[in-house]
Amino acid sequence: xTLLQVEQLKKVYPxxxxxxxxxxxxLEAGEFVxxxxxxxxxxSTLLRCLNRMVESSSGTIxxxxxxxxxVKAKQLRAVRRKMGMIFQGYNxxxxxxxxxxxxxxxxxxxxxxxxxxxxxxxxxTELAKxxxxxxGLSEQMYKRADELSGGQxxxxxxxxxxxxxxxxxxxxxxxxxxxxAASQTVMQTLYEACKADGIACLCNLHQVEVxxxxxxxxxxxxxxxxxxxxxxxxxxxxxxxxxxxGAKHEEAVGxxxxx
Amino acid sequence: xxKLKLYFSACLVVFVLxxxxxxxxxxxxxxxxxxxxxxxxxxxxxxxSQWQYVLxxxxxxxxxxxxxxxxxxxxxxFLSFLAASNITPxxxxxxxxxxxxxxxxxxxxxxxxxxxxxxxGLGPLPGVLAIMIGAIGSxxxxxxxxIEEVDEGVIEALRATGSSWLGIVIQGVLPCALTALLAWCVxxxxxxLAESTILGTVGAGGIGYELSHAMRGYRYDQALFVGIVxxxxxxxxxxxxxxxxxxxxxxx
Numbered sequence: 001x002t003l004l005q006v007e008q009l010k011k012v013y014p015x016x017x018x019x020x021x022x023x024x025x026x027l028e029a030g031e032f033v034x035x036x037x038x039x040x041x042x043x044s045t046l047l048r049c050l051n052r053m054v055e056s057s058s059g060t061i062x063x064x065x066x067x068x069x070x071v072k073a074k075q076l077r078a079v080r081r082k083m084g085m086i087f088q089g090y091n092x093x094x095x096x097x098x099x100x101x102x103x104x105x106x107x108x109x110x111x112x113x114x115x116x117x118x119x120x121x122x123x124x125t126e127l128a129k130x131x132x133x134x135x136g137l138s139e140q141m142y143k144r145a146d147e148l149s150g151g152q153x154x155x156x157x158x159x160x161x162x163x164x165x166x167x168x169x170x171x172x173x174x175x176x177x178x179x180x181a182a183s184q185t186v187m188q189t190l191y192e193a194c195k196a197d198g199i200a201c202l203c204n205l206h207q208v209e210v211x212x213x214x215x216x217x218x219x220x221x222x223x224x225x226x227x228x229x230x231x232x233x234x235x236x237x238x239x240x241x242x243x244x245x246g247a248k249h250e251e252a253v254g255x256x257x258x259x
Numbered sequence: 260x261x262k263l264k265l266y267f268s269a270c271l272v273v274f275v276l277x278x279x280x281x282x283x284x285x286x287x288x289x290x291x292x293x294x295x296x297x298x299x300x301x302x303x304x305x306x307x308s309q310w311q312y313v314l315x316x317x318x319x320x321x322x323x324x325x326x327x328x329x330x331x332x333x334x335x336x337f338l339s340f341l342a343a344s345n346i347t348p349x350x351x352x353x354x355x356x357x358x359x360x361x362x363x364x365x366x367x368x369x370x371x372x373x374x375x376x377x378x379x380g381l382g383p384l385p386g387v388l389a390i391m392i393g394a395i396g397s398x399x400x401x402x403x404x405x406i407e408e409v410d411e412g413v414i415e416a417l418r419a420t421g422s423s424w425l426g427i428v429i430q431g432v433l434p435c436a437l438t439a440l441l442a443w444c445v446x447x448x449x450x451x452l453a454e455s456t457i458l459g460t461v462g463a464g465g466i467g468y469e470l471s472h473a474m475r476g477y478r479y480d481q482a483l484f485v486g487i488v489x490x491x492x493x494x495x496x497x498x499x500x501x502x503x504x505x506x507x508x509x510x511x
Contacts, residue, residue, distance in 0.1 A: 053415060093431055117429070
């Protein structure tokens with residue numbers, strides 16, 4: 001069964017800026033899809049429209065057969081917990097412990113008061129500890145999140161997303177702030193975790209090489225439009241330069257440096 | 260540059276006009292200087308004979324400040340999360356709370372205490388209420404400011420987990436803002452203690468009453484003793500508060 005179906009997704013911001021110009025694609029369970037494109041092409045907007053952190057202007061999103069474009073409140077919370085999210089800036093609660101940060105992935109399943117007071121049950125705590133073991137951070141469990149290095153913090157971010165027991169992970173430039181070695185570990189961790197549990201992943205990436213290495217499929221976005229959708233082998237150099245064509249000069253230089 | 264000159268000359272004109280309009284009698288400044296010297300000589304040496312009354316009144320002032328500040332902290336804590344623009348459940352609610360706070364702040368504590376004396380009579384209770392109302396007005400404002408400085412990414416991350424509003428606030432926002440909020444509480448207590456010493460002068464209990472009592476009876480030596488006690492009280496609280504703030508800054 002198709003996990004996620006996106007049809008004619010459009011986003012126009014209140015100031016008139018067009019973020020997405022009608023994007024359609026489907027995602028099967030267990031796929032690891034890299035979304036590439038220059039900054040400002042609409043990659044972040046696309047991911048945030050999917051879990052409704054940003055409201056799309058038109059189009060439909062169907063998750064596991066249910067249209068989620070218009071769901072509200074309680075149902076929206078249920079939709080969001082099926083989609084784990086990973087951020088460029090990790091977005092951990094710096095003063096809380098690593099374990100607590102992972103447990104935050106369970107908040108979507110808890111009632112308001114229990115969640116607020118942090119009354120996580122035993123299974124949740126066991127799950128969080130197991131996930132920390134999986135991402136190789138069980139030693140750091142009781143440290144404050146901001147005592148960890150960038151790469152470690154992003155692995156905590158991955159564990160938090162996995163704690164949601166998601167069907168899909170949305171990763172927004174997960175390695176853009178990391179050095180090459182840490183990038184490698186983070187991508188490997190993410191890839192293996194998704195593969196092991198059959199979780200689909202939609203991963204925004206800046207680095208084409210990384211996308212080619214891990215993705216089972218690549219989607220290229222340019223100025224809010226999907227211009228490529230296919231296997232990594234099909235992504236030719238001509239296509240890459242077409243995707244990034246028209247992007248600002250600094251952008252092109254920046255890409256070479258991070259690649 | 261031309262504009263700056265224009266503003267400056269306008270300010271100067273206003274200042275001179277005010278000075279002329281108020282028609283000070285400058286000879287009084289001179290004679291006042293001698294009177295002041297005379298008064299100071301009446302103050303010395305300070306008379307501590309009434310120390311039991313002064314000290315118990317001082318303790319009452321501290322108690323009024325503590326109760327007023329703590330009640331204000333509790334109220335402000337809950338309301339500030341509704342007032343902070345980044346996590347308020349509804350912008351209208353945020354505006355309403357902020358509006359009410361501005362209103363509370365625009366009325367000085369001394370006026371509040373007069374209002375409450377009319378309502379609940381003399382004694383420490385109107386003092387507590389006045390301190391509380393004044394502190395709520397300013398604490399909600401500064402609490403909300405600190406909450407608004409919390410990293411937007413953290414809020415986004417917790418929202419993306421499907422967490423409820425309360426979960427986002429207590430698990431995500433609070434740990435990030437906590438030290439800032441505590442620092443504001445300490446600072447507010449310093450200010451409230453200073454204010455609670457004055458409130459007694461209009462009949463709301465505490466050491467201020469002792470001060471106005473001594474002054475009205477022309478017992479300037481007793482008044483000086485009360486002044487010294489107030490100084491020691493406020494100063495020692497400031498010392499402790501500065502220590503606390505340093506410790507908090509280290510934990511950052």
